[in-house]
Amino acid sequence: MARWGMVIDLDKCTGCQSCAVACKAENNVPHGSPKEHERRLTPFWNKVIAASHGEYPTMRIDLIPMPCMHCDNAPCVTVCPAKATYHREDGIVIQNFRRCIGCKYCIVACPYGVRSFNYKEPEEKEYHRPDLPPERADRGIWPFPHRVHGVVEKCTFCAERLAKGLYPACVEAGNRVKPGVLIFGDLDDPKSDLRLVLRKRYSIRRKPELGTGPNVYYMI
Numbered sequence: 001m002a003r004w005g006m007v008i009d010l011d012k013c014t015g016c017q018s019c020a021v022a023c024k025a026e027n028n029v030p031h032g033s034p035k036e037h038e039r040r041l042t043p044f045w046n047k048v049i050a051a052s053h054g055e056y057p058t059m060r061i062d063l064i065p066m067p068c069m070h071c072d073n074a075p076c077v078t079v080c081p082a083k084a085t086y087h088r089e090d091g092i093v094i095q096n097f098r099r100c101i102g103c104k105y106c107i108v109a110c111p112y113g114v115r116s117f118n119y120k121e122p123e124e125k126e127y128h129r130p131d132l133p134p135e136r137a138d139r140g141i142w143p144f145p146h147r148v149h150g151v152v153e154k155c156t157f158c159a160e161r162l163a164k165g166l167y168p169a170c171v172e173a174g175n176r177v178k179p180g181v182l183i184f185g186d187l188d189d190p191k192s193d194l195r196l197v198l199r200k201r202y203s204i205r206r207k208p209e210l211g212t213g214p215n216v217y218y219m220i
Contacts (some may be wrong), residue, residue, distance in 0.1 A: 001022075002184060003090060003188045004215070005187040005215040005217065006168075006171070006183065007216075008216065009181050010183040010220050015050070015063040018173040019170035019174040020044065021172030022170055023045045023067075024044075027158075030120055043153055045114075047065075065170070068156075069215065069216045071093065071212040071214050072091070072213030075109035075111065076109050076115065080106055084097070084101070085100075086099075092141055092157050093186070094156055112205055115154045116153050116154070117153075155202060198217060204217065204220060
């Protein structure tokens, strides 16, 4: 079985936010008002943060896409009292929204800040896109067609798309803007594009000293 991972080429990231927008559209993540954004209450499964270094006029800004790291030793899995967060066999850290009790322990435990609490109902209207929204039929724990507020949400590597042989929505959208900016594949397959890139280029993982074993790599 595959063990999924992602490589993000920071040299190619332009900060266009297409990965974040595609993630919201694919997973029906609620919009946020300006006030909610100001209070940091808007849920994001994938976001692009800007990290500044130095001072003007020599200041540098790094643009960093931030999906879930899908850690091998995920703290969010350990602390969840309802077992709503767990590892799949393919390495994806998945969330069972029906089991989530909204205690937010996982948000506190996650050292990467990639989990969001859903404070309101998801939007029922279509996003600004020419094609129809994804089909929301109930197939068990995911996709969750009409989930309610009061649960914690996170990136799932678009598990429902992987089941159909498709790439995650962020990968498709990002590579349309800048080919090769997001590389997704099997970490255990030595011939996969992901492994080939990791062998050729220097990469880092966020906060490796914590021992969480994140499966998202950044090429710098």
